[in-house]
Amino acid sequence: MNKAVGCAPPNEERVSGMRNFQFAGRSTVHARNAMVATSHPQASLAAIETLRAGGTAADAAIAASALLAVIEPQSTGIGGDCFALYQPKGEGPIVSYNGSGRAPKAAHAEWFVEHGINAIPLTSPHSVTIPGAIDAWATILRDHGRFGLDQLLQPAIKAAEDGYVVAPRIAFDWKNGFEKLKKGANTARYLLPHGEAAVTGDVIRQPELAQTLRLIAKLGPDGFYKGAVAEDMVATLRGLGGLHTLEDFAGHTTETTTPISTNYSGHDVWQCPPNGPGITMLVMLNVLSLFDLTKYAPLSVERFHLEAEAARIAYLMREQHIGDPGHVDVDVIRILSREFAAEYGSQIKMDRLLDLPSVSPPMNPSTVYITVVDQDRNVCSFINSIAHSFGSAIVSEKTGVLLQNRGAGFRVQPGHPNCIAPGKRPLHTIIPSLATENGRAKLSFGVMGGQYQPVGQVHVLTNMLDFGLDMQEAIDLPRGLHYEGVYQLEDGVPAEVVEGLRAIGHEIAGLSVPHGGGQGVWIDWDKGTLTGGSDPRKDGCALGY
Incomplete structure (x- = not known):
């Protein structure tokens, strides 16, 4: 990985479970009873x-x-909103709370x-x-x-x-x-x-x-x-x-619902349903499932290109189809089908960008994300x-x-699924996430940062499941967001990756503010332990006991 984020250089042999302590960075936090991670x-x-x-x-x-x-x-x-996913005792049905x-x-x-x-x-x-x-x-x-x-x-x-x-x-x-x-x-x-x-x-x-x-x-x-x-x-x-x-x-009332999910790399990944935008992240995973990311390095042209193309497809879907289901019909089953992902995903080329309509979301806000796993293994993935x-x-x-x-x-565009209307909830950006394996909670996580959130969650999750990074390394790794036609890359993305992306047609821009923040807790049921990580892009930390 990259020295700028405290990880070992890309070609340095990594001892399993051990970061290079000669570089600045954070260790993962470990505990048996409970673990929390917040932005402060x-x-x-x-x-x-x-x-x-x-x-x-x-x-x-x-x-x-x-x-x-x-x-x-x-x-x-x-004076704001929240969404949450909650899994009692870390297994069985997950409950979704829509506090928008x-x-x-x-x-x-x-x-x-x-x-x-x-x-x-x-x-x-x-x-x-x-x-x-x-x-x-x-x-x-x-x-x-x-x-x-x-x-x-x-x-x-x-x-x-x-x-x-x-x-x-x-x-x-x-x-x-x-x-x-x-x-x-x-x-x-x-x-x-x-x-x-x-x-x-x-x-x-x-x-x-x-x-x-x-x-x-x-x-x-x-x-x-x-x-x-x-x-x-x-x-x-x-x-x-x-x-x-x-x-x-x-x-005003809160809505309690059943979350939506897709399967990626043997894990069921859960999101709150619309009007939350978590379906965007799930479509991205479905598109990336068409490829084998493990063939590439985590900081490579190919990985960043595929992530950008999956994001462009998923954000186009969101703009065309997603609104408050209390006011518009959202065909979640079709959107989360593999056929839907393949419609555009199968057309992705490694040497150029897909020709897609431009999407300009109305807003790119901020937020806080909190994850908690307690001693009874109740899991709360929470965003406000x-x-x-x-x-x-x-x-x-x-x-x-x-x-x-x-x-x-909201859009002010009659007929648009996200057009403002009396008592209607706007299409949101905030998304808590939870990944399970064989019905048991494995990872409670979220990535803050407006429109970046679906991309950030995919980035962190694939860092762990495809590239074998630990919770903290997965959060630390440099990020990019393809937004309004421009690939916004953090400073930690290597220069050769930046130039490689330019060579295949990406317009590149730097950032004055990093992409969001993030927290996560990983549950090891066999060892009976919890592993936490928190983003250095914010002030927070993971704590356990």
């Missing part, structure tokens, strides 16, 4: 403390998510057309769908938790009230979001201390958000979707021209997001709630 050390610690106190994987994931909603405000918050919010009941596509709005602006009130996270947290705890929100929100309340220290990657994103926050609604007041972006080591306090969290801890979801908090969110949004009502908030960095840049005036801009993912 304090969230990982909160999850471990919850588990040690007797909590389940669900309790730990939600304690971590709530804390991240305070201390990683550019990526997540209680809906458009207001007044959000007719015709209204936007009449008002000359052809695309929903990222920082307008129309980009705000009803936040689904809080109700989803409560639903997951009802089904799988031992504790309630009253206990699990305490670390988040303390961080908001007493203050938290800004971590390096969060400061990096805060600086990049400075202009957005200056122009937002109430964002300068809440998120620009002293009129500047927070820097590493700053202590940030948000007492209004702490008070909102206390109300939710006391009243449960009603403390968010009804009463004073909901009234303030609606007043803020309507004051900016939004269509939201108290009834929109009070009527406010969409773009700092969401809509609209903070509810009195409550400190930063609202997501997930609604900017």
Whole structure:
């Protein structure tokens, strides 16, 4: 692999299970009882403390998510959405939780057309769908938790009230979001201390958000979707021209569903169904199943080319076919068939690009991913997001709630499967994943980073299953995303690979920000151990005991 990411050089013989300790990098984390991995050390610690106190994987994931909603405000918050996969005891049926919010009941596509709005602006009130996270947290705890929100929100309340220290990657994103926050609604007041972006080591306090969290801890979801908090969110949004009502908030519900899957290299890979976009990742795997990746090196022209072509096919499928199944017919069975994958996949050539229509997704947001496996081997793969960095840049005036801009993912195009409509959920980008072998959980993982997520999950999974990398090496390996006609490659991709991709027709661009982040936990049932990894592109870590 590449020195830039702490792996051994490509032609160096690798001792099985042993990284080269002469290069900078991270070891995998190992434990017997439980394992967590998040994008922030304090969230990982909160999850471990919850588990040690007797909590389940669900309790730990939600304690971590709530804390991240305070201390990683550019990526997540209680004004956002979540999805989760949960497998009790790591075997048997997996449950999918859809905690995504809906458009207001007044959000007719015709209204936007009449008002000359052809695309929903990222920082307008129309980009705000009803936040689904809080109700989803409560639903997951009802089904799988031992504790309630009253206990699990305490670390988040303390961080908001007493203050938290800004971590390096969060400061990096805060600086990049400075202009957005200056122009937002109430964002300068809440998120620009002293009129500047927070820097590493700053202590940030948000007492209004702490008070909102206390109300939710006391009243449960009603403390968010009804009463004073909901009234303030609606007043803020309507004051900016939004269509939201108290009834929109009070009527929100979480959907519990059966996940969808495909088989890759002897493993069943599971995703939440649409309106989640996990089907994109599964189509990519089906396309790559037509090839033998093991013939190539993990950092090779051939591997990156095949990954890009599979992504282009899968993203085209998503754009043409996927929307909220409560409003449009999504033929999941056909899309996940091998015949569907072969329709384009069989045409892939190694010396040139497929001639495919250009796809330009509406948004490329951020998020946080959390994975937890507890001592009973309950597995929780969990993701929470406010969409773009700092969401809509609209903070509810009195409550400190930063609202997501997930609604900017809608099309304003009548007849399109993802066209905005009353009570409709937008096509999402956030996807938790779970891989099983013979019905047992093997890998709980996710990769953050907007449109990169399906590609990132495929990249990490194939790094492990095809190339034999361990959990941490699989996360560390340099990444690329073929997006809007350009192959965006991280700095760690070797120069000869970059030039080889150019030679077969890829337009190449570098990045100012790495592709997402990622976490994973690998379960070894024979040894009774857990292996965790966490992405150095973020501030987080894996912890176990």
